[in-house]
Amino acid sequence: MGMGTSNFVIRWINFLTMVIICLLCMLFNGQLLAIAVAIFGVWMSTHHDGCRKSLTLPVLGLGGFIFLVSMIGFLGALKKNAILLWIYLILLCMILVAILVFTVLAFIITNNGSGHNVSGLRYKEYQLKDYSSWFLKQLNNTDNWKRLKSCLVKSEDCNNIAKQYKTLKQYKMAKLTPIEAGCCRPPSECGYPVVNASYYDLSFHPVSSNEDCKLYKNSRVVKCYNCDSCKAGVAQYMKTEWRVVAIFNLALFVVLSIIYFVGCCARRNAGRTRQSKV
Numbered sequence: 001m002g003m004g005t006s007n008f009v010i011r012w013i014n015f016l017t018m019v020i021i022c023l024l025c026m027l028f029n030g031q032l033l034a035i036a037v038a039i040f041g042v043w044m045s046t047h048h049d050g051c052r053k054s055l056t057l058p059v060l061g062l063g064g065f066i067f068l069v070s071m072i073g074f075l076g077a078l079k080k081n082a083i084l085l086w087i088y089l090i091l092l093c094m095i096l097v098a099i100l101v102f103t104v105l106a107f108i109i110t111n112n113g114s115g116h117n118v119s120g121l122r123y124k125e126y127q128l129k130d131y132s133s134w135f136l137k138q139l140n141n142t143d144n145w146k147r148l149k150s151c152l153v154k155s156e157d158c159n160n161i162a163k164q165y166k167t168l169k170q171y172k173m174a175k176l177t178p179i180e181a182g183c184c185r186p187p188s189e190c191g192y193p194v195v196n197a198s199y200y201d202l203s204f205h206p207v208s209s210n211e212d213c214k215l216y217k218n219s220r221v222v223k224c225y226n227c228d229s230c231k232a233g234v235a236q237y238m239k240t241e242w243r244v245v246a247i248f249n250l251a252l253f254v255v256l257s258i259i260y261f262v263g264c265c266a267r268r269n270a271g272r273t274r275q276s277k278v
Helices: 003-027 031-046 056-079 082-109 133-140 142-155 157-164 168-172 178-183 228-277
Strands: 194-196
Touching (some): 056 082, 082 228, 157 178, 168 194
8 A cells, every 4th residue: 555545544544533533522422312311211201101100200310410420521521620520430430330230130120020821812911920029029018009009090091991992892802901901800710701891790700719809899999909910910011111221221321331431531631631731
């Protein structure tokens, strides 16, 4: 390769490197990332009712905290202040550790639990014993379940089923969510004849010894909200929610790691600048 050619290549490689670094500084500085996290939190709040958006506030809080940390890093880089950059890196490291711990725990907690296929149904039924001990502890806690049950009753999920599936044929062909399948109807093993989407013939003697068969009532405020099948439906819903957040956090961890690396470079350069002035 000739001298002119090599100089041309090196010149353009350096130019492209600077462009990439600038883009990383603009896109991964933190402000836009914090906004993206906040948007994710708002998206969660708009796609879930008030009873089931427990992860919304933590996500929004994380977005706000990342924005605050990124501003410290921005000011440190702008003024080439090594102290601000040190604070920025320490806080960013704490965020990375917290995200990593939460993500690992989330995958461990949500590793267990899956639905069971039932002949004639287009959806699965869930059993509480299949889920992790953490879910069992949280859902079997009387105070926790009392709050969740109150929320489920207010959510009108069970009433909406009756409005959505007006005929018995439509109801039998429905694809219910885990919460609808576990909280709005008795387990299939009970064998109660279906009258319509909101009413079962409870005069029929249940063929199963499952305690949920006795707990189910056709009343709007009772249904199967005290059943283990309802708790299992909630556990499955929470598992899905946690998995979504865990995957998002995994991507966030990768991006923040890049930001951390860039921040280390900025702190080193700020230190060199300070030494050169001395």
